[in-house]
Every structure is written in structure tokens, then in C-alpha cells.
Amino acid sequence: MQAIVMTATGGPEVLVPREVPRPRPAAGEVLIRAAAIPVLYPETQLRSGAFPTTTPPPMVFGFQVAGEVVDVGAGVASDLAGRLVVADTAGVGSYAEFVCASAESTTPIPAGVPVEEAAAAMMSGSVALALLETANLTGSETVLIEAGATGVGSYLIQLAREFGAAHVIATAGGATKIEHARALGADLVIDHREERWTDRIGESAPATVDVVFDSLGGASATALLAAMTPGSGRMLSYGWLTGAPAQVSAADLIPGGLTLTACAGAAWHGRVHRARADTLARVPALASAVETVLPLDEAARAHELVESRIPLGKVILRPSASA
Structure with missing residues (x-):
């Protein structure tokens, strides 16, 4: 699968598209086919080295994802499969076509809420x-x-x-x-x-x-x-x-x-997570938060945009598998 690997700390150019093995969900995890990946300002600070990362590079970058659950690990309810969710990773791995995340970190996306808008609003x-x-x-x-x-x-x-x-x-x-x-x-x-x-x-x-x-x-x-x-x-x-x-x-x-x-x-952060379902339910009544949607392999360009502070809305990455 395609993913964005942070090869070192530095400028946006350290975010490089690569082919990597598709992950498998461990116990307590789900596997998500990514449809929309929000690019977060704090991620630019981690990439630049302004803040330390918990996992040293090289590593698949990214903290949040929205998409469809396509597989579940041991101990996870099977009815999660097929549901559209937003989720947090453990600090790496969301800039990819398929993403593993803790089942506890997922929040269902309500019917009628576009996946890009859910990704933009989740944080x-x-x-x-x-x-x-x-x-x-x-x-x-x-x-x-x-x-x-x-x-x-x-x-x-x-x-x-x-x-x-x-x-x-x-x-x-x-x-x-x-x-x-x-x-x-x-x-x-x-x-x-x-x-x-x-x-x-x-x-x-x-x-x-x-x-x-x-x-x-x-x-x-x-x-x-x-x-x-x-x-x-x-x-x-x-x-x-x-x-x-x-x-x-x-x-x-x-x-x-x-x-x-x-x-x-x-x-x-626990309080923020508990607010997520309420947030997603409110999305239809709020102004659209999505400004730019870019292909996953343009992650470096997405970081340039976020760092410029020019966009009024969120920059979203879309993997080709979900286009």
C-alpha cells in the first residue's frame, strides 16, 4: 500500500511517498481503509523537530484518519466492520491507505456527514x-x-x-x-x-x-x-x-x-475525545471546514499549505484507493 514516510525531522520534503506492507490489526485494534486524513498544525511541529516524536524516523507519519473499518482484531466487536469512523492512531501511521487504530479511539460518523467534513471537524x-x-x-x-x-x-x-x-x-x-x-x-x-x-x-x-x-x-x-x-x-x-x-x-x-x-x-485529551460524537453530530449545522483536498502523495505540499497559515479551512489528504 502507499504511505507517507517521515524520513527525518526537517522541512516538508522529509515526507516521502513509499510502498509499505499493509498493517494487520492487533488485539483491540481495527483496520481502517482511509478515505480522508486531516493535516494538523501540531503535526507540522513534530515533523520539523520543534516537538519530539514518540517514534523516531523513519516511520509512517500521521495522527488521525476517517474511513471504513475493513477488519478487526481479537476482542473487537465484529459489527464494527463496515462502519465509517474517525479515529486516532497511537502517534504514527495515519498517512496511509490502510491504518490500524485502537477500537476505543474510534467514533462512528453519523449518516449524512461527509467523511471529509468528519475528518476536518474531529479535532x-x-x-x-x-x-x-x-x-x-x-x-x-x-x-x-x-x-x-x-x-x-x-x-x-x-x-x-x-x-x-x-x-x-x-x-x-x-x-x-x-x-x-x-x-x-x-x-x-x-x-x-x-x-x-x-x-x-x-x-x-x-x-x-x-x-x-x-x-x-x-x-x-x-x-x-x-x-x-x-x-x-x-x-x-x-x-x-x-x-x-x-x-x-x-x-x-x-x-x-x-x-x-x-x-x-x-x-x-480524554475530555476532547468524549466530545467527538457531539461534534460530528453538529457538523451539518456548521460552516464547512474543508478547504483543500489533496492526493496522499502530496503530503509535503499539504504541510506547506498548513504552515503558510493561508487556508481558512482544513487541508485533507485523500488516498488514491478511496478516490
């Missing part, structure tokens, strides 16, 4: 739902959603009012993304590429933010503290698109009675 939408549940919005609060035009942020904008946001502020980079975030439902969109963009929050009404969904991290997180509601303001930190986590200490939070929740770790 970003589930993270957004878990964040909104964690935020415990009251129905009268203002939220700030960083990087709101794409990925998790785009789902947060669309779902925030359902979960209790009264006013939605978003950030985005550049005119195209600003207009997209506005079209998704943000009341105010600020260009986070501007210097001192955090000062613009005071132009809104109300003038402070109750909840910050922080995906940028870095120094901007500290600058936002002054714009948060004293006594009840809370920041949920789940990403660092600037290259570093939120540069916030307890000494920064205590004077304003603010809180920061780190949305990471095993317990957090």
Missing part, C-alpha cells in the same frame, strides 16, 4: 466543545477568541452563544481572515498582527473580557490580563501559535483575581 470541533464546557459561561459574558478565522477558533465563534456567550470578540490575521471571522458570527474582529492589538478590546462594549480562549500564547497573553474582568476573568490556554505558551505567572494573575486553566494533558 478542532471537539477541542472547541471541550473548551466551551470548561468555560462555564453564564449567558451574559464577553469572550475573546484568538485566531478565530480557522481551526478551533472558527468552531468557538459558531458555538459560543449556544454555550452562554453574550458578546463575541475574535482576533484574526489580515483582511481575509478578519472578514471570515466576522461572517462566522463574531461581533468585533481585531487584527492580532497589529502592535498593541490588545488595547483595542477597550473599544468594545462591555470594555472587559470575561473569558479568553488563548491559542496564541506568548507575551500577548500577559498583555490581555489588563483587559480581563477583575475578580471573575478567566483564561483558557490551549495553544501557542506564537511559538511559546502563555507567559503568565501566578504573580500576574493574583492582583486581578484572575484564573488561567491549562487545557492540556491526558485528562484534557
Whole structure:
């Protein structure tokens, strides 16, 4: 079968199409004929060496897949065979025509949901739902959603009012993304590429933010503290698109009675996984998250696109066997 092998850490060119043996499901696993493989921003960081991989190269790359279960291992219910599912791998193996994954990691794709849309929503939408549940919005609060035009942020904008946001502020980079975030439902969109963009929050009404969904991290997180509601303001930190986590200490939070929740770790990922079925059920009511579908052998090009941060939607790989 065709697969994409990460031959070393480095640029997108280290992702090389190769013929490899078709895997067989072990006990507790299923074998999936891949139909849609989402290209994730964190994958680009692993490929580049910015974050360590659990399996050293060379190895078949990839973390998530959507497709049909075609075989099951020992101990797995036989009625899973033939079902369309989304699934996580153990850290390798999804950029391939056939993918083994734990049966426990699979979530059925509801009838009527296109497999590409399910692949696009499985991570970003589930993270957004878990964040909104964690935020415990009251129905009268203002939220700030960083990087709101794409990925998790785009789902947060669309779902925030359902979960209790009264006013939605978003950030985005550049005119195209600003207009997209506005079209998704943000009341105010600020260009986070501007210097001192955090000062613009005071132009809104109300003038402070109750909840910050922080995906940028870095120094901007500290600058936002002054714009948060004293006594009840809370920041949920789940990403660092600037290259570093939120540069916030307890000494920064205590004077304003603010809180920061780190949305990471095993317990957090479990919460995200539990949100997946709800996420997939919501897909028909949400804006399409798929922007580009490329053949599997163009994985390097897909990584270039994701790293450019130009696409508004997900980049999906489609194996030739499913075309």
C-alpha cells in the first residue's frame, strides 16, 4: 500500500511517498481503509523537530484518519466492520491507505456527514466543545477568541452563544481572515498582527473580557490580563501559535483575581475525545471546514499549505484507493 514516510525531522520534503506492507490489526485494534486524513498544525511541529516524536524516523507519519473499518482484531466487536469512523492512531501511521487504530479511539460518523467534513471537524470541533464546557459561561459574558478565522477558533465563534456567550470578540490575521471571522458570527474582529492589538478590546462594549480562549500564547497573553474582568476573568490556554505558551505567572494573575486553566494533558485529551460524537453530530449545522483536498502523495505540499497559515479551512489528504 502507499504511505507517507517521515524520513527525518526537517522541512516538508522529509515526507516521502513509499510502498509499505499493509498493517494487520492487533488485539483491540481495527483496520481502517482511509478515505480522508486531516493535516494538523501540531503535526507540522513534530515533523520539523520543534516537538519530539514518540517514534523516531523513519516511520509512517500521521495522527488521525476517517474511513471504513475493513477488519478487526481479537476482542473487537465484529459489527464494527463496515462502519465509517474517525479515529486516532497511537502517534504514527495515519498517512496511509490502510491504518490500524485502537477500537476505543474510534467514533462512528453519523449518516449524512461527509467523511471529509468528519475528518476536518474531529479535532478542532471537539477541542472547541471541550473548551466551551470548561468555560462555564453564564449567558451574559464577553469572550475573546484568538485566531478565530480557522481551526478551533472558527468552531468557538459558531458555538459560543449556544454555550452562554453574550458578546463575541475574535482576533484574526489580515483582511481575509478578519472578514471570515466576522461572517462566522463574531461581533468585533481585531487584527492580532497589529502592535498593541490588545488595547483595542477597550473599544468594545462591555470594555472587559470575561473569558479568553488563548491559542496564541506568548507575551500577548500577559498583555490581555489588563483587559480581563477583575475578580471573575478567566483564561483558557490551549495553544501557542506564537511559538511559546502563555507567559503568565501566578504573580500576574493574583492582583486581578484572575484564573488561567491549562487545557492540556491526558485528562484534557480524554475530555476532547468524549466530545467527538457531539461534534460530528453538529457538523451539518456548521460552516464547512474543508478547504483543500489533496492526493496522499502530496503530503509535503499539504504541510506547506498548513504552515503558510493561508487556508481558512482544513487541508485533507485523500488516498488514491478511496478516490
